[in-house]
Amino acid sequence: MIAYRSTHGPVTFAFTDRFGGASDVPFDDFNLARHVGDEPAVVERNRATLARRLGLPERSVVYMNQVHGADVAVVDGPWPADEDPPAVDAMVTTRPGLALAVLVADCVPVVLADPGAGVAAVAHAGRPGLAAGVVPAVLEVMRQAGAHDVIAQLGPAVCGRCYEVPDALRAEVASVVPAAWATTRQRTPALDVPAGVRAQLEAGGAVVVPGGWGPEGCPCTLEDVAYFSYRRERVTGRFAGIAWIDGSGIGPAVQG
Ligand SMILES: [Zn+2]
Numbered sequence: 001m002i003a004y005r006s007t008h009g010p011v012t013f014a015f016t017d018r019f020g021g022a023s024d025v026p027f028d029d030f031n032l033a034r035h036v037g038d039e040p041a042v043v044e045r046n047r048a049t050l051a052r053r054l055g056l057p058e059r060s061v062v063y064m065n066q067v068h069g070a071d072v073a074v075v076d077g078p079w080p081a082d083e084d085p086p087a088v089d090a091m092v093t094t095r096p097g098l099a100l101a102v103l104v105a106d107c108v109p110v111v112l113a114d115p116g117a118g119v120a121a122v123a124h125a126g127r128p129g130l131a132a133g134v135v136p137a138v139l140e141v142m143r144q145a146g147a148h149d150v151i152a153q154l155g156p157a158v159c160g161r162c163y164e165v166p167d168a169l170r171a172e173v174a175s176v177v178p179a180a181w182a183t184t185r186q187r188t189p190a191l192d193v194p195a196g197v198r199a200q201l202e203a204g205g206a207v208v209v210p211g212g213w214g215p216e217g218c219p220c221t222l223e224d225v226a227y228f229s230y231r232r233e234r235v236t237g238r239f240a241g242i243a244w245i246d247g248s249g250i251g252p253a254v255q256g
Pocket residue numbers: 158159160161162163220221222223
């Protein structure tokens with residue numbers, strides 16, 4: 001259900017885990033993604049459960065159609081019910097009460113805000129998104145929306161000791177984001193996507209605030225079965241990172 005949640009002035013960040021939902025194997029059981037093959041009605045039930053647990057109206061939690069790119073949507077209300085969400089990998093809002101959700105299973109879920117300026121955002125940063133620059137892109141759109149003191153938090157993702165890649169791919173990504181260069185426990189080539197994301201956030205002037213994950217730090221999805229992991233399970237569910245500004249009053253469906 002809700003694995004971890006923190007408040008920063010009027011802003012709340014939260015991350016879910018795989019427990020407390022209604023999905024069957026292999027999506028068991030708190031899968032929040034529609035695109036993975038799970039029963040749509042069950043996914044809707046899980047999404048309703050999430051909204052209720054967060055204390056938000058169901059339609060005020062907004063999801064993306066994630067495509068591993070760097071496009072960012074500015075959102076000021078729920079998507080129209082009869083339309084698919086836009087194909088973006090980050091969202092920014094200044095609308096109180098509108099919760100932005102990013103879905104992952106090994107990619108890095110990033111939640112961001114400038115609590116003072118009233119700007120919240122989420123980003124989906126896997127290996128392609130890291131190289132494509134979704135993190136610098138979302139920071140830029142947040143600034144255009146009035147943010148200046150941005151805090152960010154990373155959720156559970158596959159770690160640099162687990163995420164083995166071909167040598168050429170490591171070289172390619174590290175040429176864009178040097179901080180992502182890593183080796184596995186077996187000393188084979190790897191990428192540390194969370195480290196790369198952190199470097200991009202800091203280079204963009206954001207302050208990465210620690211999560212309350214306990215002494216082990218933020219979990220690795222591949223190592224911790226409390227989280228969905230694409231690398232471990234292939235066909236599996238997605239958990240969420242969510243960011244919102246306190247408030248209510250989500251009006252008619254509009255999109256900015
Ligand atoms: Zn790991």
